[in-house]
Amino acid sequence: MSLSLLLVADSDSQLLACQALARFADEQRLRVTVNAVPRDGTPASVIEALSRIGPVWQLSLRQLLADPRLDGFDAIGVYLTGSKLAEFRSVYRDSRRQLDRPLRPLFCGFNGVVLERFEEAIAWRLGYDLICLNGPRDQARLELMLRHTPFAGQRCVLTGLGRQRAAEPGVERADQLVFAEQVVIPAADHERRRLVRILAALARRSPDWEVLIRPRVAPHERTFHAVTTHITETVEETLGGLPPNLRISDAPLAELLQSGRLLATVSSTAFFDALDLGCKPLVMADFGLRHDLGTPFFAGSGLLRHFARAADIDSLAAGPGADPDWLHWVGYDPHFSPRNLLEALQELRAQPPRPPKDLIHPGYMVNAADLSSNQLRRGAEAAIRRRDYDEAARLLEIAQLQRPENRNIGRRLAAVRIGNRVGRRLALLVTPRFRP
Amino acid sequence: MRLALISDTPGALEACRLLGRQLQAAGAEVTLIAAPTLAHEHGAASPPDAPTLALEPLAAAASELLDHVDAAGVFVEPQTLQPFLEVRRQAERLRGRPACPLFTGPPLPLVGDALSADLLPRLGYDLICLQGPVQVEELGWLIRGTPHAAQAHEPIGLWGLPIEPIGTTVSREPLLVVLEQEAVPAGAKDKALLYRRLRSLALAAPDWTVRLQPDYPLSADPEEWDETALAWHHGLDTERPANLQIGRRDDLTLNLMLAWACVGISSPWLLSAMVWGKPAAVVADYGIRTDFDGPLFFGCGLMRQLADCLPLEELLSSPRANPGWLAGLGWTIADGPQRLLRRLGGLRR
Numbered sequence: 001m002s003l004s005l006l007l008v009a010d011s012d013s014q015l016l017a018c019q020a021l022a023r024f025a026d027e028q029r030l031r032v033t034v035n036a037v038p039r040d041g042t043p044a045s046v047i048e049a050l051s052r053i054g055p056v057w058q059l060s061l062r063q064l065l066a067d068p069r070l071d072g073f074d075a076i077g078v079y080l081t082g083s084k085l086a087e088f089r090s091v092y093r094d095s096r097r098q099l100d101r102p103l104r105p106l107f108c109g110f111n112g113v114v115l116e117r118f119e120e121a122i123a124w125r126l127g128y129d130l131i132c133l134n135g136p137r138d139q140a141r142l143e144l145m146l147r148h149t150p151f152a153g154q155r156c157v158l159t160g161l162g163r164q165r166a167a168e169p170g171v172e173r174a175d176q177l178v179f180a181e182q183v184v185i186p187a188a189d190h191e192r193r194r195l196v197r198i199l200a201a202l203a204r205r206s207p208d209w210e211v212l213i214r215p216r217v218a219p220h221e222r223t224f225h226a227v228t229t230h231i232t233e234t235v236e237e238t239l240g241g242l243p244p245n246l247r248i249s250d251a252p253l254a255e256l257l258q259s260g261r262l263l264a265t266v267s268s269t270a271f272f273d274a275l276d277l278g279c280k281p282l283v284m285a286d287f288g289l290r291h292d293l294g295t296p297f298f299a300g301s302g303l304l305r306h307f308a309r310a311a312d313i314d315s316l317a318a319g320p321g322a323d324p325d326w327l328h329w330v331g332y333d334p335h336f337s338p339r340n341l342l343e344a345l346q347e348l349r350a351q352p353p354r355p356p357k358d359l360i361h362p363g364y365m366v367n368a369a370d371l372s373s374n375q376l377r378r379g380a381e382a383a384i385r386r387r388d389y390d391e392a393a394r395l396l397e398i399a400q401l402q403r404p405e406n407r408n409i410g411r412r413l414a415a416v417r418i419g420n421r422v423g424r425r426l427a428l429l430v431t432p433r434f435r436p
Numbered sequence: 437m438r439l440a441l442i443s444d445t446p447g448a449l450e451a452c453r454l455l456g457r458q459l460q461a462a463g464a465e466v467t468l469i470a471a472p473t474l475a476h477e478h479g480a481a482s483p484p485d486a487p488t489l490a491l492e493p494l495a496a497a498a499s500e501l502l503d504h505v506d507a508a509g510v511f512v513e514p515q516t517l518q519p520f521l522e523v524r525r526q527a528e529r530l531r532g533r534p535a536c537p538l539f540t541g542p543p544l545p546l547v548g549d550a551l552s553a554d555l556l557p558r559l560g561y562d563l564i565c566l567q568g569p570v571q572v573e574e575l576g577w578l579i580r581g582t583p584h585a586a587q588a589h590e591p592i593g594l595w596g597l598p599i600e601p602i603g604t605t606v607s608r609e610p611l612l613v614v615l616e617q618e619a620v621p622a623g624a625k626d627k628a629l630l631y632r633r634l635r636s637l638a639l640a641a642p643d644w645t646v647r648l649q650p651d652y653p654l655s656a657d658p659e660e661w662d663e664t665a666l667a668w669h670h671g672l673d674t675e676r677p678a679n680l681q682i683g684r685r686d687d688l689t690l691n692l693m694l695a696w697a698c699v700g701i702s703s704p705w706l707l708s709a710m711v712w713g714k715p716a717a718v719v720a721d722y723g724i725r726t727d728f729d730g731p732l733f734f735g736c737g738l739m740r741q742l743a744d745c746l747p748l749e750e751l752l753s754s755p756r757a758n759p760g761w762l763a764g765l766g767w768t769i770a771d772g773p774q775r776l777l778r779r780l781g782g783l784r785r
Contacts (some may be wrong), residue, residue, distance in 0.1 A: 119548050119730070119731035119734065123723070123730070144574075145731070145734060146735075147735070147764065149758070291556060292553075299579075300580050300581025300582045300585075302581070329581070363737035363738050
């Protein structure tokens with residue numbers, strides 16, 4: 001039986017998570033449509049790669065929820081940040097009820113390894129029909145969090161950390177070490193400078209190797225985290241001139257991992273892309289096992305190395321690969337893949353439709369479970385007071401979806417959308433302000 | 437067994453006193469070692485149950501004092517934990533003989549990110565004393581497959597909080613204790629908003645005394661308060677309700693005992709109230725946020741919006757905390773000190 005899925009995402013890393021799912025489209029009987037919510041700075045390359053797999057829509061959440069094609073899918077996968085996930089769940093179900101249309105199963109997941117805030121992230125995701133987790137480690141954490149609570153029956157499925165198609169065997173690989181930069185790990189400027197110095201010194205000690213620094217995003221692009229200093233500036237400021245065998249590369253990471261021998265990272269999910277593509281990953285342990293760096297996640301991998309202490313890159317590359325028990329534990333194992341999600345969705349489709357699980361239990365709460373149009377309108381007024389009109393418009397759009405009959409919400413929304421400053425100010429003065 | 441308990445913050449000293457008392461009751465001889473400023477400031481405030489020596493932690497690590505105890509518990513700031521271990525090991529090498537085993541552990545019932553951040557600098561100690569099965573499970577995940585996989589640990593219950601039975605005496609008039617945390621919420625504006633909401637709560641419940649009780653060291657001198665303390669906002673409020681009061685930090689345990697009901701966002705002291713069977717409410721308005729230690733109380737079953745706490749009389753008939761959740765945090769471990777002494781006995785060199 002074939003499945004037709006809609007995947008909804010906004011930021012680039014969420015879109016990459018969709019890409020990892022969509023790659024199963026041609027090997028399974030699966031049709032995937034991706035809705036990339038328009039957002040400034042989303043790399044065009046990510047959208048292009050997705051459009052090679054299937055249709056890509058670029059509708060706002062409001063447009064999407066009003067689009068009749070939404071009911072044509074068998075299930076909807078939502079890859080948004082926490083609060084938007086909860087909003088989507090709530091608004092989707094409310095809108096279907098209002099329009100008397102069928103509810104499709106909703107699923108959500110994570111984009112890569114979850115280094116921190118796992119419980120908070122789950123509190124946003126509870127109530128989805130399926131939560132995709134990476135592996136047994138996350139499953140154990142979810143089970144511990146929900147144990148003894150009314151949410152203990154939350155259904156989840158293990159979809160693994162593999163994201164790329166396996167590498168072609170026997171490919172000749174260059175003596176290249178690719179460092180996968182992360183925009184806020186480490187976050188402090190002095191640590192980012194130290195990171196660059198360590199890589200440059202290692203390159204000098206290893207003249208037969210080429211060291212490439214792969215920025216997470218190009219200077220004009222944006223990801224979830226906002227940064228003030230791009231890594232290219234840090235490199236220039238710290239090193240002045242680069243050693244001849246060190247350079248910054250903006251080539252697609254997957255290409256670099258297909259041709260290079262080593263990947264180095266502090267705690268990027270690219271670690272698992274490297275494994276997929278036959279490139280040996282190493283974790284830079286020079287900054288220690290620190291929660292803020294995400295390094296404790298990798299502590300059991302067997303691939304932690306002190307780059308500053310290493311004689312050269314050859315000595316770093318020596319030794320066995322990742323510990324298989326650890327790989328299984330974190331979710332990098334053939335048993336954990338999107339196939340499990342597809343099977344679970346097929347099962348759901350075979351069962352008679354059930355109403356969504358109730359999230360309201362006295363004494364317990366999930367994040368945004370009680371999202372109401374009044375709260376949204378209150379939030380919008382606060383945003384207007386601080387002149388954050390984009391945020392005000394976003395909140396009012398959702399409020400309008402919840403209460404399409406309310407004219408005041410529509411008037412207020414029209415007012416905040418006015419581009420001209422004076423016009424907007426006047427419109428805000430004459431439209432009715434929300435008073436709870 | 438002779439034990440030393442070493443601390444360098446007021447919170448850790450208080451937890452060491454609690455642990456010391458329990459260990460003494462279990463037959464151990466306990467000496468407290470506290471940083472000099474701490475020992476002088478807080479030593480006189482309440483008479484210690486065990487002798488307190490004033491010594492900087494790293495000086496204690498190098499000193500021969502530790503050669504004369506059977507084990508030492510190290511409850512110092514995270515950045516001092518590993519240096520302490522290194523100094524102690526170096527002292528051992530120079531003296532040519534092994535010193536006493538060192539144990540450590542989180543004094544508070546942390547979970548999730550807060551727990552792993554707390555545990556990381558404790559790895560490598562001879563024993564980590566944990567609180568309950570949840571912390572044991574989380575430590576297991578942290579060390580799985582790592583060089584610390586064999587890290588010795590022992591759950592010894594909620595040792596850093598007062599949980600021994602207190603009887604049923606409460607204040608004569610209805611008293612609501614609101615547990616205030618130093619950094620939850622963190623900003624001055626958020627604290628101002630919280631103050632306004634608590635003020636409204638007091639106005640709506642004129643038959644009750646609402647006592648804003650800091651659970652962190654707050655100077656007795658109002659000149660030293662700032663906008664991040666509810667006491668600062670209370671001091672500035674010219675029309676504050678007569679039934680809205682500020683509790684002194686030193687009276688925290690006493691006020692908790694006297695309370696008819698307790699409210700807090702994520703103060704660990706809520707656990708004392710819950711264990712004592714006091715009606716308690718965990719403020720749900722901020723959601724489950726890591727920065728607010730939300731994950732700690734996710735399973736407690738006592739969350740409610742602040743606005744839903746009114747009328748306060750209804751709090752008195754609120755249900756008890758989820759027993760399965762409390763057990764996970766270590767509440768059901770009744771022989772913690774004996775467990776600790778047994779494990780330390782096995783480690784003695």
